[in-house]
Amino acid sequence: MDAFFALAHGVTVAIQPMNLLFALVGVLLGTAVGVLPGIGPALTVALLLPITFKLDPGGSIIMFAGIYYGGMYGGSTTAILINTPGESASMATALEGNKMAKAGRGGPALATSAIGSFVAGTIATLGLAFLAPTLVELAVKFGPEDYFALMCVAFVTVSATFGDSPVRGLTSLFIGLALGLVGIDRLTGQARLTFGVPELLDGVEVTTLAVGLFAVGEALYVASRRHIEEEVLEPVRGSLWMTKQDWKRSWMPWLRGTLFGFPIGALPAGGAEIPTFLSYSTEKRLTKYPEEFGHGAIEGVAGPEAANNASAAGTLVPLLALGLPTSATAAMMLAGFQQYGLNPGPLLFAERPELVWGLIASLFIANTMLLVLNLPLVGLWVKLLAIPQPWLYAGILVFATMGTIAAKPSVVELTMLGAFGVLGFLMRRFDYPIAPVVVGLILGPIAEAQLRRALSISLGDPMVLLQSPISATLLAIAAIALILPFALKGMNRFKAQED
């Protein structure tokens, strides 16, 4: 069992006092930022990236682990207490959780989500520890053409297959790909789309894009529709603890949620929305208390919350083993690795095992810390939620611009931040998904490099893409995943006409 040894080694890295401290700081910061309304885990990671600029890679990647899980936990607290899910994956939690909080059962709702996240996170991280090395062994055999095909699958599934509208998803993806073209072409050294601006030669910074789209875009969007809805913060009343019956009703949904979340997260299918909604509808069907659904059923919090966390750990499988981000948060984690010149993938497992396994072990530790810290600290997080909205968003914008200023104090970079903010605002208003832009920017240049490498090895013969069985299969999957939503839509229309 190699994974056991590797994991044990990772634990020895992770329990060094300095690294424990990094994990703790990460967990606290991640929760504190993630709990703020409108800030999802992706933005949490993006906002906190600059803090780790000057730390050593090992420590800061461990801090990311804490930020990642802390951000997830914070997001569900917000979803339960003010019904503003920071991301679509928390939507199912908000559905029942906010009803529970309104009925004075906010405490048990927070508890079942915290304990469920812990259970799911632990099982899924174990899954990650055993699945990732297997995937790495497989990935060693991958040629550049296979990587390219794999990225095509990720592009299609992230943007087209599972969204509301494949056209809008693909539009987002191609805006991301276009932004990915900016800068010096790595193979020939020619500048593309820089329009003579020297600052653009390095390309578009992923953090600038993510912070612009998520933070500035969200602030503009919320400000523009402030006249429409007011957020109501539900106070946590009554006991925090779950009753015996709550436990009885929660443990199966936790496990079922994990079973939905981890595999779907680990597939390059993108997003935690599908497993959370699958879990929600399953619990709704299986529950003994169907009359409570829609009025605050604890199963409806326990299941989706577990699914959400399990899929977050699942997305780390393709990220660490293949370097393939399949969600906006994973894309931000990849940006975190890249700022140290590290590229996740088989090579990283071979060259820097202490880093990879230290990260995986830290995920366990971060998860445990969250469980121990967050229920006692819930009063503090609720206070953070009570910050008046004007100061909250003013603070978010100050922090967002500060991150950009700290990374690159240039007028061009800040102007881009503002422009991406406007883009993010428009995309929210017209309901274009945002994650594909980030994934397109970070994955586009990598996919291009792999394709060009493949074709220069084959002396320019494009058939190499179909001659490798792995690549041919993956491209076929990508093609099906691209056509399927259009075909289904056509069929629906056909059916509708028949009725």
Added chain:
Amino acid sequence: MSTRTPGRVDKAGLVIALFLLILAGLIWQDLTSLQLSSVYGLGPKAMPVVVSVGLVVLAVGNAVTALKGGLPARERLDWKPILFILGGLAALIACIKFEIGFIPATAILFAATSAAFGRRAFLVDLLIGFVAGIVIFLLFSKLLTLTLPMGPLERLI
């Protein structure tokens, strides 16, 4: 709140399609200035061609959706807060450009955003932003040794 009847042409959707066409055109124009230099395989032009063509196709797709009125319904827009926030950002950029410093820049952005969200205490918020700016500056420049832009005030600290 305005509701849109499906089937009506959505002008905003057509503008989006036009924007995508312009983006595709920009990429195409830029790629003509590149020189082919790969001996085998694809040069630096291949990817821009793919993205540019893809954008044209998507522009058509978006235009079709717009013509059918298939865009999601939208609420009435309040422009004033957007202008406040963007104005705050512009002021921040000006502060960096003319070396007025990080702390005043932060104070202005904070107060402008706060005003955008409906607070009517600009001077108080300016002061809060100022203090926040000092704290962030100290934290980042002294503790994390990151370089933030300096103005007269920052040099004093």
